[in-house]
Amino acid sequence: MMKLAIVIPAFNEESSVGDVVKQLISQFDADVFVIDDFSTDSTIDIANANGAKVVSLTKNCGYNIALHTGIRYVKENGYTHAITIDADGQHPPIYVGQFIKYFDHGVPFVFGKRKQCARWAEKLFSAYTFLRFGLSDPLCGMKGYDLQTLSRLGNFPSYDSSGTELLLKVVNRGYAWHQIDIEQSERENESRFGQGIRPNLKIVYALVRGVFI
Helix, strand or coil: CCCEEEEEEECCCCCCHHHHHHHHHHHCCCEEEEEECCCCCCHHHHHHHCCCEEEECCCCCCHHHHHHHHHHHHHHCCCCEEEECCCCCCCCHHHHHHHHHHHHCCCCEEEEEECCCCCHHHHHHHHHHHHHHCCCCCCCCCEEEEHHHHHHHCCCCCCCCHHHHHHHHHHHCCCCEEEEEECCCCCCCCCCCCCCHHHHHHHHHHHHHHCCC
């Protein structure tokens, strides 16, 4: 029997996290975990008030460590499947139902695919994974995992790109996977990764490391 956890890394997302949690809890039979990355606003209080289980980091560690912490936490606490979703409201919760459908049909890994990528480095990374594996948009934060199968992939993260590293291991080692088209909503505040050249360089670094997985 599936025991599903929805994992939401969050840092200073008080304007959106409550609505994301509320929608997920009202629509799906799943436990919702907000992994708070040492927020300085009301993210924790709002997540708790809307029914999430909050796991708090003791210092600001960044998105990838928060994601890794959340997946490891739910795996160690008896959940069979996990879906990761961003706290900023860009991933409409309704798509969780499609992830569950593919889990029910025995697909161990399900990945979201946005219609377009925001940065040139994301487009480059997507072109690489499409040409090599037939898979687009490796950087979409909405991903689903069969946690028992996931445990065979070894420890992560190794280069500060948890979800992307896991995806590349999955497709490179021949595990079954499926992609779901995601209509992404507009983000109201600034991206957690910031603007300018630095985020693009981090993505290029993850691509270079990913070539050798």
